[in-house]
Structures are given as structure tokens and as C-alpha cells.
Amino acid sequence: MCLCLQAENKKTEVYLKTRCGGHIRAAYGCSLGGSFVGLLVARQNIHIAYGILGSSDLDQASPLAAKLQADFLLPLIAPVVRDGKLKAKSLQKRLDKHARELGDCVKAFLKMFGEARPYMAGRKLSTV
Numbered sequence: 001m002c003l004c005l006q007a008e009n010k011k012t013e014v015y016l017k018t019r020c021g022g023h024i025r026a027a028y029g030c031s032l033g034g035s036f037v038g039l040l041v042a043r044q045n046i047h048i049a050y051g052i053l054g055s056s057d058l059d060q061a062s063p064l065a066a067k068l069q070a071d072f073l074l075p076l077i078a079p080v081v082r083d084g085k086l087k088a089k090s091l092q093k094r095l096d097k098h099a100r101e102l103g104d105c106v107k108a109f110l111k112m113f114g115e116a117r118p119y120m121a122g123r124k125l126s127t128v
Contacts, residue, residue, distance in 0.1 A: 009039045016046050023047040030054040042108040080110075 029037035034053040079087040086092040099106040
């Protein structure tokens with residue numbers, strides 16, 4: 001991990017401890033910002049009720065590429081959010097292995113998804 005990312009994250013932690021008492025309701029990060037949110041959660045020095053990761057990768061793709069990516073990724077990601085597990089057993093097995101190997105960072109990232117959400121429909125939203 002980039003030392004500058006860790007240094008900036010430590011500055012953010014100091015700021016949040018000073019200004020917010022070390023507790024915030026939510027943190028949102030997109031792209032590089034998502035790395036900051038993930039690191040804040042993994043380090044467990046700041047209490048964050050909700051961690052929200054966004055990505056602009058699909059937004060910047062051509063309409064056809066964005067549709068294909070969404071059609072491929074939604075069936076993979078929706079079960080994790082809805083049920084707390086990947087649908088494909090081979091992928092779940094790999095994820096479990098990586099979680100054991102990488103430890104707290106992966107666990108913290110998965111914890112941001114929260115517990116199972118049976119009400120989640122897993123439908124695509126389109127703005128095009």
C-alpha cells in the first residue's frame with residue numbers, strides 16, 4: 001500500500017478524532033476515495049456507522065460496455081449484499097481463502113456490506 005495513502009489516512013483520523021470525537025455516521029468514497037474509506041474501516045480507529053463505496057468506472061464506459069459490465073457484475077454482487085454470501089460456491093471459497101490470508105482489511109470491507117438484506121432486489125438502475 002502506498003505510504004502517502006497511509007499518511008493521508010492518519011491525517012484524516014486525527015481530524016475526525018479532533019472534530020468528531022472519533023465517531024462519524026457515514027463515509028463515502030469513490031475510486032481512490034473508496035480506498036480511504038476501506039482503510040479507515042480496516043484500521044478501526046474511527047467508528048463509522050456506514051461505509052459507502054462508489055465507483056465511476058461504469059459511468060465512464062461507453063453505453064454498451066457499461067451495460068455488459070452491469071449485466072455481468074450485478075448477478076455476482078447482488079447475492080453478497082442480499083444474502084451475505086456469493087452465489088457461486090467456487091467464488092465464495094476463494095473469497096473465504098483471501099479473507100483468511102489478508103485478514104482485517106477484507107473482513108472490514110465485507111462488513112461494510114452488512115448482514116443479509118433479504119429485501120434487496122438486485123435490479124439495475126439506468127440513467128441512460
